[in-house]
Amino acid sequence: MAPHTEQLTRPAVQLRGLTRSFDGRTVLDGIDLDLPAGQFTALLGHSGSGKSTLLRAVAGLDHRVTGSGRLSAPERVSVVFQDSRLLPWRRVLDNVLLGLDGKDAERKGREALEEVGLKGRERAWPSELSGGEAQRAALARSLVREPELLLADEPFGALDALTRIKMHNLLRELWERHRPSVLLVTHDVDEAIVLADRVLERGRIGLDLTIDRDARARGEYRVRLLAALGVTEDVR
Amino acid sequence: MTTTTVTTAPPLAEPDPDLRVRRRRSLSPGKQVPAARLAGPALLVVLWAVASAAGALDPGAIPAPWTVVESGVHLWTDGTLTDDILTSLQRAGTGFVLGLAAGIALALASGLTRTGEALIDGTVNLNRAIPTLGLIPLFILWLGIGETFKIAIIAIVVYIPIYLNTHAALSGIDSRFVELAEVQGLNRIQFIRQIVIPGALPGFFVGLRLGVTGSWLGLVVLEQINATSGLGYMMFQAQNYGQTDVILVGLVVYGIFGLISDSTVRIIERRVLSWRRTLSS
Numbered sequence: 086m087a088p089h090t091e092q093l094t095r096p097a098v099q100l101r102g103l104t105r106s107f108d109g110r111t112v113l114d115g116i117d118l119d120l121p122a123g124q125f126t127a128l129l130g131h132s133g134s135g136k137s138t139l140l141r142a143v144a145g146l147d148h149r150v151t152g153s154g155r156l157s158a159p160e161r162v163s164v165v166f167q168d169s170r171l172l173p174w175r176r177v178l179d180n181v182l183l184g185l186d187g188k189d190a191e192r193k194g195r196e197a198l199e200e201v202g203l204k205g206r207e208r209a210w211p212s213e214l215s216g217g218e219a220q221r222a223a224l225a226r227s228l229v230r231e232p233e234l235l236l237a238d239e240p241f242g243a244l245d246a247l248t249r250i251k252m253h254n255l256l257r258e259l260w261e262r263h264r265p266s267v268l269l270v271t272h273d274v275d276e277a278i279v280l281a282d283r284v285l286e287r288g289r290i291g292l293d294l295t296i297d298r299d300a301r302a303r304g305e306y307r308v309r310l311l312a313a314l315g316v317t318e319d320v321r
Numbered sequence: 322m323t324t325t326t327v328t329t330a331p332p333l334a335e336p337d338p339d340l341r342v343r344r345r346r347s348l349s350p351g352k353q354v355p356a357a358r359l360a361g362p363a364l365l366v367v368l369w370a371v372a373s374a375a376g377a378l379d380p381g382a383i384p385a386p387w388t389v390v391e392s393g394v395h396l397w398t399d400g401t402l403t404d405d406i407l408t409s410l411q412r413a414g415t416g417f418v419l420g421l422a423a424g425i426a427l428a429l430a431s432g433l434t435r436t437g438e439a440l441i442d443g444t445v446n447l448n449r450a451i452p453t454l455g456l457i458p459l460f461i462l463w464l465g466i467g468e469t470f471k472i473a474i475i476a477i478v479v480y481i482p483i484y485l486n487t488h489a490a491l492s493g494i495d496s497r498f499v500e501l502a503e504v505q506g507l508n509r510i511q512f513i514r515q516i517v518i519p520g521a522l523p524g525f526f527v528g529l530r531l532g533v534t535g536s537w538l539g540l541v542v543l544e545q546i547n548a549t550s551g552l553g554y555m556m557f558q559a560q561n562y563g564q565t566d567v568i569l570v571g572l573v574v575y576g577i578f579g580l581i582s583d584s585t586v587r588i589i590e591r592r593v594l595s596w597r598r599t600l601s602s
Contacts, residue, residue: 146500164504170497174519174596183515184505210596226505 097122097234097266098143103154105138105147112138113152118285122233125260125267127281129274129310136270137238140164143268144236158234159266163227165237169219171211171226178207181226190229197225200262201255217248221255228259235265241276253279274310278303286313384566389573392566401555406574408551409540412468413578416475417536423476424483424528431484432491432521433513445484453477454542461547471543478539482531490524491517523597526590533582541575 098120105113112135120126130136141147142156144164171180181194198207201221211219220240227235240256241249257280260267271277277284278296284306286292292313296306311317366386372378373385380388396402427445430437453474464470494517502512544553552571559567 144504146503162504166497166501168497170501172498172501172516172519174522174594175515184502184507184511212596230505 095122096120097124097159098268099155099157100139100143101155103139103142103152103156105135105142105150105152107150113142115154120234120266120268122266123264125257125269125280125282127269127271127277127284129271129277129284129286129314131314132272140236140238140268140270143234159232161230161232162234162236163230163232163265165220165223165227165235165240167239167242169211169214169216169223171214171219171222173211175211176207177203177209177211177214177222180211180222181229183226185229193229194225197229198222200228200259201225215248216244217252220244220252224256224259228263231263232265235260235267237267237269239271240269242271242273249276256280274307274314277310278306284310286310381563382565384569388566389569392564393570393573396555396567396570402570402574405550405552405555409544409553410578412471412543412551413475413536413540416472416539417479417533419472420476420479420532420536421483421529424480424532425487425525427480428484428487428491428525432488433517438492442488445481445488448477449481449485453481453539457543457546466547471540471548474543475536475539478535479532482535483525483528486528486531487521487525490521493524494520523594526586526594529590530583530586533586534579537575537579537582 096119098118100116100118103113103116103118104111116139128136128139138147138150142150142152143158144162145158146164171177172183175183178191178194178198181197182190185194195204195207198204201224203218203221203225206214206218206222211222214222220243223240237256241252244252253276267281269277269280282296284292284294284296286294292310294306294309369378369383370386373380373383378385384392393402427441431441431445432438456477457470457474460470460473464473498516498520499512502516507515540551541553544551545557548554548557552574556568556571559565559571
């Protein structure tokens with residue numbers, strides 16, 4: 086794997102003192118965080134720990150949320166949601182091209198679909214796709230905009246275990262080819278370890294773990310992350 | 322990880338003769354037979370014909386089916402029926418088009434802007450609470466007893482269901498799609514054209530079908546009250562002269578037009594909403 090330290094010059098995302106609260110309940114409390122450009126970061130936490138709130142803040146989707154703090158994010162940001170969120174009245178290719186115009190938009194859309202393995206399904210309706218295929222189409226939709234930052238909010242949470250493994254490989258492959266910064270929100274420790282180069286735990290960023298992908302220490306990462314989440318496993 | 326060994330499964334023994342597939346009793350009504358819906362009406366006509374032939378029906382109250390057909394052919398050839406049909410079609414058509422336009426325009430104004438909603442939605446619901454046919458006396462005084470008031474009443478009958486269903490669909494747009502539009506960087510016009518309107522079409526078609534039926538219902542009533550031509554007028558006259566066969570001809574024509582217009586809307590709906598077919602089939 087190519088080293089990419091030279092890309093880590095300017096952080097893609099910078100958060101300083103980011104605070105968000107809902108109805109007086111503080112969900113994010115003064116978060117400071119830098120995401121280096123081109124890094125694959127996983128944000129791990131319990132449900133309700135504020136990880137989605139953080140992602141939505143970075144995506145600029147928290148219109149009616151009270152909060153403070155400073156935040157800088159790149160111009161081109163794509164989001165992959167837990168549901169594929171394809172418009173049922175648009176064919177797959179037209180879904181990928183949503184919000185995109187220009188002459189070679191269609192060519193780019195077809196290329197993106199080919200990249201995620203959906204060549205030949207351009208004219209299909211979303212209701213004709215399986216869950217995994219729909220999520221592939223959603224990935225193509227986010228890729229076609231050539232994002233500098235890809236935000237993914239539990240994108241594989243609704244998929245079955247086998248499809249999820251395939252999607253992990255696909256996402257990692259796409260990231261290696263296009264090198265956007267990625268912030269993946271998940272509650273799945275194994276998913277975080279398999280995919281990410283760096284794992285942050287909880288909304289308060291309690292643990293910041295760099296994953297050495299060649300190491301065989303995945304078991305150790307797992308134990309440390311689970312411990313940070315307050316989960317102990319019976320060791321047989 | 323432990324080592325895995327691959328073994329071939331031993332051959333299965335001969336099946337027990339008592340081994341049977343246990344199937345649950347199916348609760349679905351079974352396969353659909355094409356055109357099966359016509360069986361009921363056809364049976365009714367057959368019963369009617371048999372009863373008339375046997376002399377069990379008073380021909381003054383219920384004339385035989387062939388008498389009705391004969392009167393229909395007679396009225397058609399002497400031109401009165403075609404005139405009446407054309408007049409009725411024109412009324413229903415004009416009222417329907419006006420009601421459709423008003424329903425769509427008001428639903429868009431009220432579904433897409435807060436000001437529009439504040440001004441329009443309550444007013445339309447107030448209008449809905451008043452039985453439209455109850456407005457007939459007032460409209461006759463305002464617009465005179467000519468064509469205008471009839472068309473106005475039909476337009477009102479049509480616009481209400483179209484407005485209500487379209488407005489509900491427009492304002493009920495899935496918030497997840499709103500978020501998607503924001504992420505994809507759509508501007509307001511693109512958002513309305515690519516997400517809000519296509520998403521509201523199914524609701525619009527529900528309103529459209531109700532509106533089409535409504536235009537015929539309104540017509541029947543209007544033409545029996547203050548008309549000098551049209552299908553309703555023809556039936557009203559027939560009532561005065563005791564011509565049951567002519568009344569039945571009128572009813573059959575109304576029925577045919579109602580059926581044709583409803584099927585037309587359904588065909589258009591199926592084409593426009595072709596993405597839905599995969600869900601229902």
